[in-house]
Amino acid sequence: MNQLDRYDRLLLAQLQRDSRQTVQQLATAVGLSSTPCWKRVKELEASGVIRGYTALVDREKVGLALCVLAELNLTRHHEDDVRRFEAAVADCPQIVSCYATTGQADYVIKVLVPDIKGYEAFLHETAFKLPGVTHVRSSVVLKEVKAQSGLPFEAAVPAPAPAPKRR
Incomplete structure (x- = not known):
């Protein structure tokens, strides 16, 4: 998979928040229609960006x-x-x-x-x-002040766009 775009990051953030959402719920949340949303999720899974789905259990x-x-x-x-x-x-x-x-x-x-x-x-x-x-x-550990399993996409710096070719 190439670089993640805005929709990929929005989808990943939504799935980290609640991976049990339907494709329609995801599509609505990120501003896509269902088919492109489903295709993007499948591509994220196939490329290994999404490694799996799990339940968060209170230890x-x-x-x-x-x-x-x-x-x-x-x-x-x-x-x-x-x-x-x-x-x-x-x-x-x-x-x-x-x-x-x-x-x-x-x-x-x-x-x-x-x-x-x-x-x-x-x-x-x-x-x-x-x-x-x-x-x-x-x-x-006396107290867990912060125990976050999701990745902070807003903190990730996107890779720079390739420079235009000179003629």
């Missing part, structure tokens, strides 16, 4: 009251060690986000568990056993 209401951000350091940064670590993280359901970072930590993970005892168990049974981990620094 506390399903028993995952404790959120912890943990910084991890690895002993070595050889390709095999990193690959093994990242595969183990991907297989761990309590780790819902993992970022390779610059600075003091090699990785920052977001862990969701029922309570502090659950996190202690996670540390001993999982985190300390992850391949190559030498250090874990944990920060318990």
Whole structure:
């Protein structure tokens, strides 16, 4: 897919707000008729811009009251060690986000568990056993001030238009 235009951005913003809207509702919201709207959504899906659809679940209401951000350091940064670590993280359901970072930590993970005892168990049974981990620094989240899953399209800078060709 080439560059996103105004209608693509409006459609994406609408789908992030509520992905259960009908094509007609989307079309009305962005100022298109149904067929071009449907075609654009299908193109956004086919190109991988839209990776899927999901439900937002309140973690506390399903028993995952404790959120912890943990910084991890690895002993070595050889390709095999990193690959093994990242595969183990991907297989761990309590780790819902993992970022390779610059600075003091090699990785920052977001862990969701029922309570502090659950996190202690996670540390001993999982985190300390992850391949190559030498250090874990944990920060318990007291309150989520902002937890947004949608992308801020209004903050995105559109790619510049190609310069006109000289004759």
